[in-house]
Amino acid sequence: MKIRNGFVSNSSSSSFVIYGTMETMTDELAEKLDELGINYWNPHDYGDDYIGIEFSDMELDETKRQFQDRVTKKLEEAGLTGPFAWYEESWYDS
Numbered sequence: 001m002k003i004r005n006g007f008v009s010n011s012s013s014s015s016f017v018i019y020g021t022m023e024t025m026t027d028e029l030a031e032k033l034d035e036l037g038i039n040y041w042n043p044h045d046y047g048d049d050y051i052g053i054e055f056s057d058m059e060l061d062e063t064k065r066q067f068q069d070r071v072t073k074k075l076e077e078a079g080l081t082g083p084f085a086w087y088e089e090s091w092y093d094s
Helices: 026-038 066-079
Strands: 013-023 039-041 050-052 084-092
Touching: 013 039, 026 039, 026 084, 050 084
Parallel strands: none
Antiparallel strands: 013 050, 013 084, 039 050
C-alpha cells in the first residue's frame, strides 16, 4: 500500500483530494496500481478503497481537464471503468 510522505503535524488527522474512483481492492489490482503509480487509501479499514491521483500531483502547466484526462487514462490502463469523480476525505484517529 502506498503511504503518503507529506507534511506531518502533531495531530492524528489526515486528508486527501483525489480524482479517481472507489473500488474493492484485490491483490492483483493493488499490484497493477503500484506499477502505474496510482494511489489508494482505505482510511476507515472497511468498504471500498479510494483509488486515484491526488490533486496536488497536477502539473503546473496542466489544466484541470488535462489532469482528469491523464488520470482517467491511467485508471483505465489499470482495468478500472469508473465512474470517475473528485473525492475528498479527512479523518481523525483518536
